[in-house]
Amino acid sequence: MSKLRMGVIGAGLWGNNHAHTFNVLPETELVGVCDLDEGRALKMKENFGAAEAFTDYRKLIASDDIDAVSVATPDFTHTPIILAALKADKHVLSEKPLATTVKEAEDIAEAAAVSKGKLMIDFHNRVNPILAQVRDMIQDGQIGLAKHGTARLSNTTFVPFEMLSWAAKSSALWFLGSHLVDVLRFILADEVTRVYAVARSGTLSAGGVDTKDFHASILEFSKGTVVTMENSWILARDNPSLVDFKLEFVGEKGQIQADPTHSGGLRRIVDGGMKFNDYIGMTPTGATRIGGFVQESIARFVDSVVRDVPLLADANDGLANTRVLAAIEESVASGIPVTIG
Incomplete structure (x- = not known):
């Protein structure tokens, strides 16, 4: 072949x-x-x-x-x-x-x-084993309808200041929020219908990277779930991982909590403090x-x-994702909630 x-x-x-x-x-x-x-x-x-x-x-x-x-x-x-x-x-x-x-x-x-x-x-992240299990739990009804949740996917300042030469042309919302919005759509098998968001600047721009420090957003889904979402690029470099990724859903019959940030069983202590190494995303x-x-x-x-x-x-998933992120930007600019058609 x-x-x-x-x-x-x-x-x-x-x-x-x-x-x-x-x-x-x-x-x-x-x-x-x-x-x-x-x-x-x-x-x-x-x-x-x-x-x-x-x-x-x-x-x-x-x-x-x-x-x-x-x-x-x-x-x-x-x-x-x-x-x-x-x-x-x-x-x-x-x-x-x-x-x-x-x-x-x-x-x-x-x-x-x-x-x-x-x-x-x-x-x-659709094939991240932790998040795939969360989706299965939600879709199997193990906690009933997910009423509300929190979702955090943020980076330390290493990412905008050193890792990405083009950080000023993006933001934590587009770089990280694109992942997180898709994770939420995937896990909940649902669409975002309205967003309200705020953002702040200052820390990154003072260091020469002219973009938002963070976006904090409230996402309303069509089935009733409400998720508070954080995407930040100003976490302290003392964090054991340059990524901080956490999810929690509170349902009618229980809760699900996930920390896909790292594989906590593998830790190393070096001059900069404790660090976590990944052994799920990349394996030998x-x-x-x-x-x-x-x-x-x-x-x-x-x-x-x-x-x-x-x-x-597919393309429709990508389009839905971009619509949510653009609505978040619109809400930041206007100061009011934005409905997604």
């Missing part, structure tokens, strides 16, 4: 996860890699044995040797790349968020509907297998293209 010939656009941290996965899976062949920085593109090509490196995504997409592309570029750059790939009838895996405006997300959803290629959004495997839900979600894209199994998250 011929292999699915892949191209990866974006040679950063997440692009390397994509390249590794496509290099290892027996159904795929990593043919091309692309980055605006030629040095990074060439390094990825060398590290993962790709046949060709590009600095222009349009040339990669135009290649007849590539069947599908993955988009692992910054949040605000996805739209033109995805549209070009769908127009060329390539299969597309995109990192979240699908787009950073509703109009762009609508354009992508329309293009996906007529393209011969499939489009999947890499909402990898043999040379021809992948491990952990981060790479498993990328493999689900391959399953969908090669075996025609349902997409983990």
Whole structure:
């Protein structure tokens, strides 16, 4: 059977996860890699044995040797790349968020509907074993109707100040809230109908990153659940993990609490204090297998293209996600609740 010939656009941290996965899976062949920085593109090509490196995504997409592309570029750059790939009838895996405006997300959803290629959004927490169990508990009715909940997905200041060179063009809402809104839609199997949100600035801008410090939002779902959501980029660096991820749902018959932040059984004490290491998202495997839900979600894209199994998250999921995030931004600007049509 011929292999699915892949191209990866974006040679950063997440692009390397994509390249590794496509290099290892027996159904795929990593043919091309692309980055605006030629040095990074060439390094990825060398590290993962790709046949060709590009600095222009349009040339990669135009290649007849590539069947599908993955988009692992910054949040605000996805739209033109995805549209070009769908127009060329390539299969597309995109990192979240699908787009950073509703109009762009609508354009992508329309293009996906007529393209011969499939489009999947890499909402990898859908295969996080902790969150998959929470969904099962909720959908099995173990706590009855979830009446209210809290959801926190935040980062220490390391992320906007050091990890992301483009942090000023995004925010904790788009970088983290995109994950969290999808997690809530996935777990509750429900849609957000109204939001009210506030945000504050000052800490990041004082350090040279001109974006919001945090967003605090109230999400109302159609079945009645109300969730208070936090996305912050100003947590102290003394936290044992640069991510803080917590969920709680209070239902008619009980509660569910989840802390997917880290695997608490693995701790190390170093000069900076106690640190937690992840052993769920990324796990060691043999040379021809992948491990952990981060790479498993990328493999689900391959399953969908090669075996025609349902997409983990499609264009409509990406559009719904963007609508909620845009409504939160609108509520911050207006100071009043925003209804999502």
